Amino acid sequence: MPITRKIKKVKNKRYMPGFGITMGLTTLYLSLLVLIPLSMVFIYSSALGWSKFWETTTDPRIIASYKLSFLASLLAALINMVFGVLIAWVLTRYSFPGKKIIDGLVDLPFALPTAVAGITLATLYAPNGWLGKWLPLKVSFTPLGIMIALIFIGLPFVVRMVQPVLASFEKETEEASIALGANRFQTFWKVIFPQLIPATLSGFSLAFARSVGEYGSVVFISGNMPYKTEIAPLMIITKLEQYDYAGATAIAVIMLVTSFLLLLIINLLQWWSRKRYVNS
Structure with a gap:
């Protein structure tokens, strides 16, 4: 004993x-x-009190900045979710010249200062810029330009979340699916994609959260026109420059609570998709 x-x-x-x-x-x-x-x-x-808090956060100019920030962030994250999976697929499944260079370029938005990225994008997509002069639509100083900047800074999150899942995926499962008569699209949609959903949603939520609070890369390309291209972080900076700290934090509270609720919904969807895949 x-x-x-x-x-x-x-x-x-x-x-x-x-x-x-x-x-x-x-x-x-x-x-x-x-x-x-x-x-x-x-x-x-x-410190504002409820009435002043409500008056500050429901100002039409502030509401317009909320709508632009969250809508542009949502659209940018959705685009990144699609093309991020595509890029991760190419980098994981294929070998080609310059693969390591492209793989390194994915992380460039992490290393590049956001202000530099904003100035570069604004110059590139300006009406007389290298790309802007050939485009039928005006990009710089429009909501479209803001969305492009948010796509730029959010893409690495989706790629880096999906890439390890694809790398660890067993090819025998794909071969078994093809042996049973499934074509490539059916194999991807029925076998591979369900395993990618949790990682894709994680990348989407990270890209969305990063985009909502982005300032440096957006402030230059947006043009900062009231009611049109002003983002919520810019309104916070404007309040701080006016020494209205309580007003700045009031705007931040609305952004914080809204972002938390949206991320909570995304995490619940991620948990549901993972549970459904395990049970199936």
Whole structure:
């Protein structure tokens, strides 16, 4: 009996810190970097009072900036979701000259300063720019230009989320599907795509969240025309420049709550799709 208990103690011995220490450090770290700063946003905005808070956040100019920010971010994330999966597929499944260069270019928006990206895109798509002068539509200083900037900064999130899933996918499953009579489209849609849905939704949510709060790459190409091309982060900066800190945090609260609810819905869809795939 003593030997058995000793063996059990050795098996139960952990060489890494236990749950209590790691949970405490995690909570402290998140509190200092996330929870406390976010709580200060609500505290500062509460100084306005409900009537002033409502008046600030429902101003027609602010509402127009909300609509533009969330709609452009949603459309950009949807486009990235489609083409991000396509790029990840090409980089994972095929070998071709210059593959490593293209793979490195995917991460370029992570390394490039957003202000530089904004100036470059605004110059490129200007009416007299290299690309803008050949396009039938005006891009710079329009909502379309804003969406292009958001596509640029959000694409890597989808590619890098989907790529590892494709790389770890077993080709025997595809071969079995083809052997049973399925064509390539049916194999992709019925066998491969269901496994990509959770990763694709994760990439979509990351790209969307990144786009909603983007400022540097958008402010130059948008033109900042009131009621037309002003984004919500620009309105926050405008309030801060006017030393209206409470008004700036009030706008931030609306963006924070709305983004949280949208991301919660996306995460629930991701959980549902993963559960459905496992049960099937």
